Amino acid sequence: MTTTQIPARQTLNLPHILWLLLRQQPWRYACGELLPLSFFLAGRLTFSLLLQVFFNRLQQQSGPDLALWLLPFAFILAALMRAILGSLGNRALVTALFKTTQTLRHNILKRILERPGARPLPGSTGEAISGFRDDIEIFAQLFSRLLNVFALTCFTSIALVIMLHASVRITLFVFLPLLCVVIVAQSMKKRLEKYRVASRAATAEVTGAIGEIFGSVQAIQVAGAEERVAEHFSGLNKRRHDAMVQDSVLSAALNSLFGNTVGIGIGAILIMAAIARGSEHLSVGDIALFISFLSNITNFVQSIGTLLAQVTQTHVSLTRLRALLQGASDTALVAPAELYLQRPLPQITLPALDAFSELHTLQARNLSYHYPDTGRGITGIHLEIKRGTLTVITGRIGSGKTTLLRTLLGLLPAEAEAEITWNGVQVAEPASFFVPPRCAYTPQVPHLFSDTLRENILLGLPVGEEQLHKAIRNAVMEEDVIQLEAGLETVVGVKGVKLSGGQVQRSAAARMLVRPAQLLVFDDLSSALDVATEARLWERLFSEEQHTCLVVSHRRTILQRADQVIVLKEGHVEVCGCLEEVLEQSAEMRYLWLKDEIE
Numbered sequence: 401m402t403t404t405q406i407p408a409r410q411t412l413n414l415p416h417i418l419w420l421l422l423r424q425q426p427w428r429y430a431c432g433e434l435l436p437l438s439f440f441l442a443g444r445l446t447f448s449l450l451l452q453v454f455f456n457r458l459q460q461q462s463g464p465d466l467a468l469w470l471l472p473f474a475f476i477l478a479a480l481m482r483a484i485l486g487s488l489g490n491r492a493l494v495t496a497l498f499k500t501t502q503t504l505r506h507n508i509l510k511r512i513l514e515r516p517g518a519r520p521l522p523g524s525t526g527e528a529i530s531g532f533r534d535d536i537e538i539f540a541q542l543f544s545r546l547l548n549v550f551a552l553t554c555f556t557s558i559a560l561v562i563m564l565h566a567s568v569r570i571t572l573f574v575f576l577p578l579l580c581v582v583i584v585a586q587s588m589k590k591r592l593e594k595y596r597v598a599s600r601a602a603t604a605e606v607t608g609a610i611g612e613i614f615g616s617v618q619a620i621q622v623a624g625a626e627e628r629v630a631e632h633f634s635g636l637n638k639r640r641h642d643a644m645v646q647d648s649v650l651s652a653a654l655n656s657l658f659g660n661t662v663g664i665g666i667g668a669i670l671i672m673a674a675i676a677r678g679s680e681h682l683s684v685g686d687i688a689l690f691i692s693f694l695s696n697i698t699n700f701v702q703s704i705g706t707l708l709a710q711v712t713q714t715h716v717s718l719t720r721l722r723a724l725l726q727g728a729s730d731t732a733l734v735a736p737a738e739l740y741l742q743r744p745l746p747q748i749t750l751p752a753l754d755a756f757s758e759l760h761t762l763q764a765r766n767l768s769y770h771y772p773d774t775g776r777g778i779t780g781i782h783l784e785i786k787r788g789t790l791t792v793i794t795g796r797i798g799s800g801k802t803t804l805l806r807t808l809l810g811l812l813p814a815e816a817e818a819e820i821t822w823n824g825v826q827v828a829e830p831a832s833f834f835v836p837p838r839c840a841y842t843p844q845v846p847h848l849f850s851d852t853l854r855e856n857i858l859l860g861l862p863v864g865e866e867q868l869h870k871a872i873r874n875a876v877m878e879e880d881v882i883q884l885e886a887g888l889e890t891v892v893g894v895k896g897v898k899l900s901g902g903q904v905q906r907s908a909a910a911r912m913l914v915r916p917a918q919l920l921v922f923d924d925l926s927s928a929l930d931v932a933t934e935a936r937l938w939e940r941l942f943s944e945e946q947h948t949c950l951v952v953s954h955r956r957t958i959l960q961r962a963d964q965v966i967v968l969k970e971g972h973v974e975v976c977g978c979l980e981e982v983l984e985q986s987a988e989m990r991y992l993w994l995k996d997e998i999e
């Protein structure tokens with residue numbers, strides 16, 4: 401059995417990926433970049449040709465004629481056109497680029513959320529954040545540059561024909577530097593790629609360290625490790641600084657090379673024009689035309705150089721984004737996405753409880769999972785849970801209780817021979833199957849967000865106040881809510897730092913209970929709740945209806961209520977049965993029972 405479906409990986413090349421993204425909003429891109437730029441370049445061409453006519457007339461006649469008057473008008477017209485179309489186009493372009501980047505972010509996030517909950521990211525959080533932020537921005541920059549280069553290429557091609565018509569030899573001199581630039585840029589490609597990878601990795605390390613430091617301020621203070629942490633952080637920053645300097649210096653060197661090479665080209669043209677004879681002779685108008693074209697050709701050359709560097713960067717970014725995709729095809733990366741940029745987000749609704757979702761029996765056979773780094777975990781577990789019963793999993797620390805729950809629920813990928821059935825039908829994808837209204841789960845270490853307590857419980861679920869207060873009461877949280885400064889509207893701080901461990905645990909229980917489910921799974925509430933509070937919670941839960949529960953615990957209060965106790969030892973089921981049976985059959989259980997009494 402596999403818990404996640406990893407589609408056969410389909411790798412697309414970069415141009416194909418860009419094309420698929422461009423195709424999603426061709427009109428926005430056309431209006432945003434190509435149209436204004438084309439008008440600008442058409443205006444620029446007209447202006448250059450008028451300039452040629454003007455200087456030729458000036459050379460031939462004693463005074464200026466109509467061309468002189470046309471020139472400023474043409475210039476003003478072109479500038480006006482550019483300003484109007486540019487500002488209109490800018491809005492379309494910004495929207496198009498934003499949609500493209502958000503589509504990529506949406507698709508990667510979707511893929512991450514499809515992965516089993518315990519292992520959603522392939523690397524550190526910092527690497528993922530840096531991928532979401534920087535690598536995707538690099539895609540947007542490449543898009544913008546490509547469209548720009550496309551328009552400039554059209555301009556340069558027309559300019560080339562006009563220049564060749566004026567003088568073949570001098571025109572070739574203009575394009576010689578361009579050839580040099582392309583050769584130099586290509587030869588630097590590998591080095592630039594190496595520097596880019598290093599600077600991205602260093603940035604990810606710094607981002608990750610910031611996240612870890614903010615997440616463990618208390619632990620650092622308790623250990624008195626402020627100075628050592630600051631030193632470590634400073635070391636990471638130094639590495640990032642060095643990598644960024646190498647990267648930036650090489651990019652800047654290439655850029656300045658492009659600019660200066662073309663400058664030298666302009667000098668060469670002037671010299672060639674000065675010494676040209678016969679058919680190669682250039683008029684003042686031709687020289688003015690060449691020089692006026694050259695500023696745009698400079699632009700073109702620089703853009704080509706930057707484009708080549710950006711293509712290299714984008715290849716590096718694509719490799720990193722593929723790592724976040726974790727085996728999914730590139731088509732998943734560029735698939736059109738519903739973004740809700742201007743419309744309100746759709747309401748979250750719980751799937752309706754159909755006849756099949758009603759639990760009668762849940763069975764697991766040969767459930768195994770071993771952590772790749774330690775080889776520890778659970779092996780060959782069988783279990784059966786019947787409707788309306790309470791099953792308690794117990795065992796020593798590290799015996800595999802949490803691993804068993806997570807593997808059953810698909811949060812860890814079970815090994816191949818495992819089989820999970822719900823009412824006798826095999827569950828192909830436990831991670832997406834064991835969700836409300838079939839199953840709800842409170843983990844041992846719940847995660848709260850830096851939001852109000854209400855939002856932390858509801859997570860956007862549209863339920864009435866009555867249902868919310870019932871869940872809070874069942875989680876034995878109602879007195880705490882009254883005491884909090886703003887009740888349910890209290891902002892609980894990052895990871896719920898403003899709440900006690902027990903309050904965090906019970907908030908998570910309320911989050912679970914507000915979503916009615918056929919199977920309720922609790923992982924060891926006793927780690928954060930005192931005996932009396934935990935007992936009240938079970939009392940309330942079982943007094944109102946016959947829930948089906950799967951609970952990890954070592955507390956006698958819940959063991960005594962259990963219909964079935966599963967005792968785990970070193971990742972195996974040691975014994976399974978009602979409390980009397982397991983106490984009678986297992987020395988391990990007797991040890992755990994006595995230990996709880998002593999504690």
Ligand SMILES: Nc1ncnc2c1ncn2[C@@H]1O[C@H](COP(=O)(O)OP(=O)(O)OP(=O)(O)O)[C@@H](O)[C@H]1O
Nearest residue numbers: 771773774776777796797798799800801802803804
């Ligand atoms: N992320 C992990 N990577 C590697 N090994 C792990 C990981 N999590 C747990 N283990 C190992 O797997 C075994 C089972 O761990 P598990 O957390 O399931 O035990 P547990 O019975 O739930 O413990 P506790 O009572 O402390 O919650 C342990 O030996 C533990 O060291």
